[in-house]
Amino acid sequence: MKGSQGIRRRTRNLRKNKRDKGKIKIRQYLQDFAENETVSISIDTGYQSIPHPRFQGKTGKVVGRQGRSYLVMVKDGGKQKKLVIPPQHLKKSG
Numbered sequence: 001m002k003g004s005q006g007i008r009r010r011t012r013n014l015r016k017n018k019r020d021k022g023k024i025k026i027r028q029y030l031q032d033f034a035e036n037e038t039v040s041i042s043i044d045t046g047y048q049s050i051p052h053p054r055f056q057g058k059t060g061k062v063v064g065r066q067g068r069s070y071l072v073m074v075k076d077g078g079k080q081k082k083l084v085i086p087p088q089h090l091k092k093s094g
Helices: 026-030
Strands: 038-041 059-066 069-076 079-085 090-092
Touching: 038 069, 059 079
Parallel strands: none
Antiparallel strands: 038 059, 038 090, 059 069, 069 079
């Protein structure tokens, strides 16, 4: 039988340990970022709208907002890409 080929393939247990499964951290959900702040992308599988798994662990700069989400510029290969990411998948870095 052919396995799933969807966008969430191989992301079910990404960054979650048994103790944190099912928990939604309100601090993560309500965190705020300023423009030009450096953030790292850390996918939390407890939420449905996740960025593409290829961006897990990447670092980028916040360039704006779109609704509750943030616009993050990330270098992918040789190109700059603008991603729309909810705050629960972002962490402050450096």
